[in-house]
Amino acid sequence: MKTNQVIPFIVEWLKTYAKNSKVNGFVIGVSGGVDSAVTSTLCAMTGLKVMCLEMPIHQSESHVSRAQEHINQLKKKFQNVQSNQINLTPVFDSFKGEIDLQQPEKSVDMALANSRARLRMTTLYYYAGLLGRLVAGTGNKVEDFGIGFYTKYGDGGVDLSPIADLLKSEVYDLGSALKIPKSILNADPSDGLFGDSRSDEEQIGASYPELEWAMKSVEDGKDINDFKGRKRVVFEIYTRFNSVNKHKMNPIPVCEIPENLKY
Secondary structure, three states: OOHHHHHHHHHHHHHHHHHHHOOOEEEEEOOOOHHHHHHHHHHHOOOOEEEEEEOOOOOOHHHHHHHHHHHHHHHHHOOOEEEEEOOOHHHHHHHHOOOOOOOOHHHHHHHHHHHHHHHHHHHHHHHHHHHOOEEEOOOOHHHHHHHOOOOOOOOOOOOEOOOOOOOHHHHHHHHHHOOOOHHHHOOOOOOOOOOOOOOHHHHHOOOHHHHHHHHHHHHOOOOHHHOOHHHHHHHHHHHHHHHHOHHHHOOOOOOOOOHHHHO
């Protein structure tokens, strides 16, 4: 990938989209991960106003410290960047106090994890509406179009996706070129939705390099019978996630009423 050409290409794309949308900048959630660090930096490079929001909910301290380190670095480098920390922990706890938690623990944990993402989405859109800006998404290609590793109407609820055509490895390439803090580049990827530091790989069962390999294999027309051992396991993980998360990646189905029933 021609990293030094991709960076200005994305920056110009962001500027053009914002201009055509008649808005004055972007709002973005910063988590302490490489995807949000790269995306927020690209947004800042447009020269348009950028609001970085940190939205902890019983967050791991390592996530909080990395997010703060990146935001502080960004604000020193770009005068168009502002930030705010909105502690959503009391909101989340209040929500938990009003709902039915008498269900299987695994199901409750996942539902609550997704609820965290949706509370953050609501907060991002509050500020976007208040400031007249667009919500910038932070999903990469593997997450958004490979395994659907995001929350529907949570971190998947955005106005535009600057890095969604980049593989995770390519996001890291941009991160290195943009001089993202080493603490972020060296950290294990994590969605931060469970209040601890569990990694994406622990949740998925495969690393991003493995998932990129599986994604390419599917694009090349391979199937599970072409592989053995670990490759077969990874291929099965990728295709399973891809299948069960189609409802996120495909357009929302619309019940189209036949003309003869309308008139």
